[in-house]
Amino acid sequence: MPENNFFYITDISVINSKIKTQNDYIELNEKGLFQNNQIWESNKITETIDELGSSLPPRLKNRMSLLSIGVCDVVDRGAGKNLKEEDELILFTCFGEIETTNKIIKNIIIDNFEHVSPTLFHNSVHHTSLGYYTILKGVNNWCTTISDGLKTNFSFINFLNNNLLLNQNFIVVHGDEYSDFNHLDKNIHLDLFPVFISYKVVVSNNGVGFKFINCFNSIDELLGDEKFKNTDNIFMDKINFLKFKKSGINKKFFTEYPLVLDNPCGIIYRIAMPFYLNIKGASLIIENINEKYYCYEVKL
């Protein structure tokens, strides 16, 4: 089995309705957004992101989905800055170009169209977003898209833990758009708003960065672990964040929840937080999936 090394996260960019730059992100952190749930409501993200894709050619932008615009913008501002020919780009998207799909199905099923707009159709394909990026930048990198609905967080963990063992650099991108389609399911009520991130994961040669530690089978196993006991900064999803904050355990708890709300891919943002906020020292990143706790240590 290959060695489990440290990796660094660099060239980070996050975009939602409240954040365009790293300064926006840091200011929200200084306000306490990622540690204080009482200010979440007044800082809630929305479905409109001003000036998204402002650097794109207008004629092309008019033909692109929100997902594609967001992906191109966030890679351009982040991981694309130091793109090398051999870098693999992987887009994680829970719901893909869902608003485009929604429009097409409506055209066919409700409006009885016999044809649909060709632009609309080729935009409905999951991979289009990264495809547009390669076209805009004239790059030829290996690109893949992974999409698993509400379980895309698990897909990310599986991908990350295995891809890290290849000991190669790669680029992570996440994006999801807003769609009324997601309100058609009567039983699921989720706050899903557009949010995008990109970063480069690079091999670290000096023992700083992040690496996977363990998957704990219960909360007690996690709490009993020496790494948990000896680490002050703990990054968790919303539910565990709220639980642990009330627990009285004397640590600093953070969550990415206000950045992404109910988007299942919070872990993709959470793992980059210590790097983006430059939180020195030791941190733990925890993702809870089906009562198992996937744990990464970060040393900066």
Added chain:
Amino acid sequence: MKKVFISSYSSISALGIGSKESSYNLKSDKDFIYYPEKSDKYKLPFFKVEVPDYKNVINKCSNISLRLLSLIEEYWLKLAPIPLFIATSTGGIRETEDNFTDLINKKCDYPLFGKHYLNCISDDIKNKYKDKINNFFTISTACSSAAQALLKAFLYLKNGIIDKAIVIGVDSLSLTTMIGFDSLKLVSHSRSIPLSLERDGLSLGEGGGILVLETEPLDEPFCEILSAKSTSDGFHISSPEPEGKQQAHCIIKAVTSAGIDLNDIDYINAHGTGTLINDEVEMKVIKNLFPQGKTVTSTKTFIGHTLGASAIIELSLVIDMLKDDIIYQKMGKNTPMDKNYIPDKTVNKKIKYFIKNSFGFGGNNVCLVLKKINNPDKINA
């Protein structure tokens, strides 16, 4: 670095369910294309698949995947628990269309999040096989999805990260897909004959393919995957770059990485969709890289373009063909684009090294290089 072998496989397509039926029908003169009835909403010929539904499984992609797993269950259960990679471009779109009117009118309680998005397939598989399957993730890169999933699984196996994997490529047709492709003016209104001068577009197909990959096979394997590479055109969303520079670069990288020479390649199983542009660019690339000639065919002649499932279904059929050292071809009265490359009828050919090309929207290119392993007595499901 480890070696990666294909130790079991099967497919479901218009040719049949499982390798035995598919192999039998590959040899027949029968055409398995479906011509729609007047009452069908979609009017153009396509390659249809019928599979019975499993209990409580409503997605066609899931039903195809479960059927594939059952066809070779006797083999892969010996390896369980086993990582599962899935490739698809449509997921549950078909079933969403069936329920859409009631959803809009709030007349049904359809589990959209559970049945529309791509994880519906892995969820249905996990429900049946539980801890026998460790599902990894679902890759969706349009028509190159299955090849990309194979590439990922291959890399993890080659580097010793895992020692076995199941890779499933599956797609079912929906009105969205069929009408969408027709709107792009890519669909043949008669019947697609890829790589022919008379080609006028693709014919859509559906189905699924399954491969079991191992580094130390339990049983004698069928093929070794020597390498897999991917590039992006960086040119256009739905058309290939006219000179095929990145397709060529992808093939060269793959062959070089396989440790062989371009001259060593005996056969190319083309992406070969039957569209004017795809086949033109792909053949231009092939002729530039292999100026002395090479045997090139497209399996889409028999099963249509099965989109995200194509690379794995086609590889399954190629493995079946190569067992008998025969390359099946169906040109009818049509003329191959270049007879120095494309046979006009079925040919006998001993093959050791072969290539599988797969190209997708967004200019996504994948090339796999494989080596046949001689095992004439072994029969697959």
